Amino acid sequence: MRHKTYILRGxxxxxxxxxxxxxxxxxxxxxxxxxxxxxALCGVSVPVDALSRLLPASGKTLTTQAEGSTDGALLxxxxxxxxxxxxxxxxxxxxxxxxxxxxxxQLRVTQPKFTEGTSIAxxxxxxxxxxxxxxxxxxxxxxxxxxxxxxxxxxxESAMKSLITDYTAKVKKQGPCKKRSSL
Numbered sequence: 001m002r003h004k005t006y007i008l009r010g011x012x013x014x015x016x017x018x019x020x021x022x023x024x025x026x027x028x029x030x031x032x033x034x035x036x037x038x039x040a041l042c043g044v045s046v047p048v049d050a051l052s053r054l055l056p057a058s059g060k061t062l063t064t065q066a067e068g069s070t071d072g073a074l075l076x077x078x079x080x081x082x083x084x085x086x087x088x089x090x091x092x093x094x095x096x097x098x099x100x101x102x103x104x105x106q107l108r109v110t111q112p113k114f115t116e117g118t119s120i121a122x123x124x125x126x127x128x129x130x131x132x133x134x135x136x137x138x139x140x141x142x143x144x145x146x147x148x149x150x151x152x153x154x155x156x157e158s159a160m161k162s163l164i165t166d167y168t169a170k171v172k173k174q175g176p177c178k179k180r181s182s183l
Contacts, residue, residue, distance in 0.1 A: 031058030035080060041088050042066050042076040044170045050162035056080050056152045085153035088145065090171070092133075095140040099128040102144055113161070120164055124155035127164035133177035143176050 037052045039045055041064065055062070059080035068074035078086040099121035103109040106128070112121035120129045131143040147164055149155065 033058055034060045035062035038062070038064055038078070041078070041167070042074050042090065044167055044174070046170075047162050047166045050159040050166070053156045053159035054086065054149050054153055054163065056085055056154065080152075083152065084150055086147070086149050088147045088167075090143060090145045092141050093144050095132065095134075095142050097130070097142065097144070099130050099144075102130075102146065103128045106146060107148065113157070115161060115165055120161075120168060122157070122160050122164055124157040124160060125149045125153075127160050129164050129168040131168065131172055131176065143171070145171065 033056075037048050037055060039048055041051075043066070055078070061081055063079045063082075064076060065079075066074065066076045073091040074089065076088040077084050099114070099119055100112055103112050103121045103123075103126060107126050109121075109123050109126055112123050114121055119132070121127065126148045127146070129145045131145075133141050133143060145164070145168060147160070147167070149160075
């Protein structure tokens, strides 16, 4: 009987040691974020908390790049450790499309949620907004903004809703519907 007791004690000691080593290994590998979350994308301030929840939980460097112009098509990308994790595009489009249709045709999203009536459609990893430009000094057109997070970025429906809603409101305040010089 004593022999079996020693074997069980020995097994429990080995199990305890394995658990301790595994736990130590997990805490040593805790992801760290060495980059700073940007306060603006494509010249428009963004809610840092919402953007932070969408970006990867770890990484060393973050870079942003903007191409295009505010009068025409504009593309902003966010890279973490040289991997694109977020893309934001803004462009003028012919009036009459819907945020839901753009989200479906561009990204095949079929069940989005809506805010601002139906001018903003979003899911956990993508969103589209439409600003309707209707005035005497502009042609009938809309300004579409599309945001997409890519792996290893994180999906978060409430963060995406906050990001697209706030971004669209700030773009609107910039007066993008005014007559433009060229496309």
